[in-house]
Amino acid sequence: xxxxxxxxxxxxxxxxxxxxxxxxxxxxxxxxxxxxxxxxxxxxxxxxxxxxxxxxxxxxxxxxxxxxxxxxxxxxxxxxxxxxxxxxxxxxxxxxxxxxxxxxxxxxxxxxxxxxxxxxxxxxxxxxxxxxxxxxxxxxxxxxxxxx
Amino acid sequence: xxxxxxxxxxxxxxxxxxxxxxxxxxxxxxxxxxxxxxxxxxxxxxxxxxxxxxxxxxxxxxxxxxxxxxxxxxxxxxxxxxxxxxxxxxxxxxxxxxxxxxxxxxxxxxxxxxxxxxxxxxxxxxxxxxxxxxxxxxxxxxxxxxxxxxxxxxxxxxxxxxxxxxxxxxxxxxxxxxxxxxxxxxxxxxxxxxxxxxxxxxxxxxxxxxxxxxxxxxxxxxx
Numbered sequence: 001x002x003x004x005x006x007x008x009x010x011x012x013x014x015x016x017x018x019x020x021x022x023x024x025x026x027x028x029x030x031x032x033x034x035x036x037x038x039x040x041x042x043x044x045x046x047x048x049x050x051x052x053x054x055x056x057x058x059x060x061x062x063x064x065x066x067x068x069x070x071x072x073x074x075x076x077x078x079x080x081x082x083x084x085x086x087x088x089x090x091x092x093x094x095x096x097x098x099x100x101x102x103x104x105x106x107x108x109x110x111x112x113x114x115x116x117x118x119x120x121x122x123x124x125x126x127x128x129x130x131x132x133x134x135x136x137x138x139x140x141x142x143x144x145x146x147x148x
Numbered sequence: 149x150x151x152x153x154x155x156x157x158x159x160x161x162x163x164x165x166x167x168x169x170x171x172x173x174x175x176x177x178x179x180x181x182x183x184x185x186x187x188x189x190x191x192x193x194x195x196x197x198x199x200x201x202x203x204x205x206x207x208x209x210x211x212x213x214x215x216x217x218x219x220x221x222x223x224x225x226x227x228x229x230x231x232x233x234x235x236x237x238x239x240x241x242x243x244x245x246x247x248x249x250x251x252x253x254x255x256x257x258x259x260x261x262x263x264x265x266x267x268x269x270x271x272x273x274x275x276x277x278x279x280x281x282x283x284x285x286x287x288x289x290x291x292x293x294x295x296x297x298x299x300x301x302x303x304x305x306x307x308x309x310x311x312x313x314x315x316x317x318x319x320x321x322x323x324x325x326x327x328x329x330x331x332x333x334x335x336x337x338x339x340x341x342x343x344x345x346x347x348x349x350x351x352x353x354x355x356x357x358x359x360x361x362x363x364x365x366x367x368x369x370x371x
Contacts, residue, residue: 027267027270028267030194030283030284030287031194031263031266031267031270032190032191032192032193032194032262032263032266033190033193033235033259033260033262033263033264033266033267034193034196034197034233034234034235034236034263035196035233036232036233037233037235037236037260037263037264038263038267041263041264041267041268041271042267042270042271045267045268045271045272046271050268053264053267053268053271054264057260057264060232060233061232061236061256061260063231063232064230064231064232064233064236064237064240065232065236065237065240065252065256067230067231067232067237068226068227068230068232068236068237068240068241069240069244069249069252071226071229071230071241072240072241072244072245072252073244075226076244076245082348083345083348083349086344086345086347086348087341087344087345087348088222088225088226088344089218089222089344090318090340090341090343090344090345090347090348091221091222091225091226091337091340091341091344092218092221092222092225092305092309092315093309093310093315093316093318093319093322093340094225094318094319094322094336094337094339094340095221095222095224095225095228095305095309095337096221096302096305096306096309096310096319096322097318097319097320097322097323097325097326097336098198098224098225098228098322098326098333098336098337099198099201099224099298099299099301099302099305100299100302100323100326100327101323101326101327101333102196102198102199102298103198103295103298103299103302104327105196106195106196106199106291106294106295106298107295109291110291110292110295115288115289116288116291116292117292119289119292119293120292120293120295120296123292123293123296123297124296124300127296127297127300132206133202133203133206133297134188134189134192134203134206136293136297137192137194137199137203137290137293137294137297138192139293140289140290140292140293140294141194141286141287141289141290142286142289143289144285144286144287144288144289144290145282145285145286145289146289147285147289148284148285148288148289
């Protein structure tokens, strides 16, 4: 989605320069929430203040929400059919692969050095001990500030 | 359950969000409860929408038993099929499943709001924020943890869903396509759906007759 954004906003409308855009993406990746939404919020705010931020956020969420909402409704109505259920069941292994791929994607951005390894190890132990993932994340962030 | 969990309000072990209450007030309470839960999730989702999955799983499947693993996994695949960030789509899908249209709206608002507030605050004060290195450091610490969390989710779901050879083949093929060939997730999900559809239509195929219908709402009272 990022190249699209770049084309529209920088090349197309000149709302931003390339340097600001890169920074925005960096910020959007470091804050909670999906990059797409965060960038939209940021750009919207910069271009048009708070209403702009709201508009940007809403815009980037509206169409997806309509599509997934329709999907949800259709599934609720027709999801009971045996064939649909078989198809959904067939999606499960694909979903597992998606998660694995996501883990690998993030893994590629982690440098192979002891501090990251330590945090990963602690996270694994915490998970094993049934610590809530939210706490694991908070702890990892705190450790990051301390260790890096 | 320790003091930290209580402080963060993670004391949702009691399945108080009972599904079978038809009462209007109870529904409002449930919606509000879900909203707060997803606000928390939205505030802690770093490193991509997928990082949300272990959080949602813990809250909805493990702690509140509103959904089972299988349905959750299916929702993940479906959420990839709609355009846009998976976080929003997953929120809509699960929200609708749990509480209808209101649920979809509530969950979506919940995950989107914290990010919106944080970004707005940063955008309003960008000059001051620019020099904060603590954020970079925090994120450097976060990434390994996110890898572990998401990988653990993959393992957990894998154990639950990869029961037969076909599943393993699909999983392996999908994994190779996604990781090795950088295939688009939508393409992979659609391919898996097509495959499953074909299998289901095949006369005498076992997948069409698999008896186990995983009910998606286990009795909240059962422990």
